[in-house]
Amino acid sequence: MADRPILFSGPMIRALLDGRKTQTRRVIKPQPFASGYYDGEIEINVIPANDQYPKAFRFNARAVGGGAILEEVFEPRINAGDRLWARETWQGLSFGDYQPTKSSLCEVRYAATDPCADLDAEARGYPWRPSIFMPRWASRLTLIVTDVRVEQLQDISEADAIAEGAKQYSSSTKLSRAFNPDWKGVYCEGYAELWNAINGPGSWEANPWIACYSFRVIKQNIDQIEKAAA
Known part of the structure; x- marks a missing residue:
C-alpha cells in the first residue's frame, strides 16, 4: 500500500464531495507502441500478480511487414489498496x-x-x-483505490461515465465536436466534453490508452483518518 497525491479540477472536487465521482481516468505515458511500428489491433492482457509486478498489463501487437509479435508492459504507478490524497x-x-x-x-x-x-x-x-x-x-479528501484496469478512452460505458461525475448531455450543451445521438449515451457525451475541456481540443478523438482507477471517497485528510478512528 502506498500514499500518493493526485490532482483534480474544481468541478471534479465538487463531484467527489457530492458522492458523484468514484472513478478517474489518466492517460498512460508513454502510450504503447508510441513509435507506431505495429500493424493492426493492439491486444491487452493482465499479467498475474508476481514478485516483479503486483499488477501489470501486457500490450501485444504484430510488427509492420512481418510476423514478429511486439510486446510492451505497463505497470501502474497506482494499485488497489493505495491511498490517494486529493490536491486542489x-x-x-x-x-x-x-x-x-x-x-x-x-x-x-x-x-x-x-x-x-x-x-x-x-x-x-x-x-x-x-x-x-x-x-x-x-488536503481534505482521501481516495482508497479498489480497482485498476486499462482500456482505451472511448471504451467508457454509460455507467462509468456516471461514476466519473460527468454531467448529462442536453440540447443546451455546447459541443466541441459533432454530436452522435447513436453513440453510447448522454453521460458518455457529457464525459467526452469534460475530457476535451480538461485535456484540450481533439484529446477525446485521439482515443488514448488510459488507466482507470476506481475508489471509495473518505471526506477527511489522509493523516487524520486513523486519529479520528482511535
Whole structure:
C-alpha cells in the first residue's frame, strides 16, 4: 500500500464531495507502441500478480511487414489498496489578519467550494495557489483505490461515465465536436466534453490508452483518518 497525491479540477472536487465521482481516468505515458511500428489491433492482457509486478498489463501487437509479435508492459504507478490524497486549488490564511501563509497552522480555503472563488484576487482579499502546490496536510479528501484496469478512452460505458461525475448531455450543451445521438449515451457525451475541456481540443478523438482507477471517497485528510478512528 502506498500514499500518493493526485490532482483534480474544481468541478471534479465538487463531484467527489457530492458522492458523484468514484472513478478517474489518466492517460498512460508513454502510450504503447508510441513509435507506431505495429500493424493492426493492439491486444491487452493482465499479467498475474508476481514478485516483479503486483499488477501489470501486457500490450501485444504484430510488427509492420512481418510476423514478429511486439510486446510492451505497463505497470501502474497506482494499485488497489493505495491511498490517494486529493490536491486542489487552495490558499492558507493566517488566523486574525487572514493573510496568505505557508504555515500549517492556518485556515485553509478551497477554490472549488469558496463562495468568493470567482471574484478577482483584490476583491476576494487573497490569491489562489495552484493545486500542484497543495501540501499533504491541507488536503481534505482521501481516495482508497479498489480497482485498476486499462482500456482505451472511448471504451467508457454509460455507467462509468456516471461514476466519473460527468454531467448529462442536453440540447443546451455546447459541443466541441459533432454530436452522435447513436453513440453510447448522454453521460458518455457529457464525459467526452469534460475530457476535451480538461485535456484540450481533439484529446477525446485521439482515443488514448488510459488507466482507470476506481475508489471509495473518505471526506477527511489522509493523516487524520486513523486519529479520528482511535
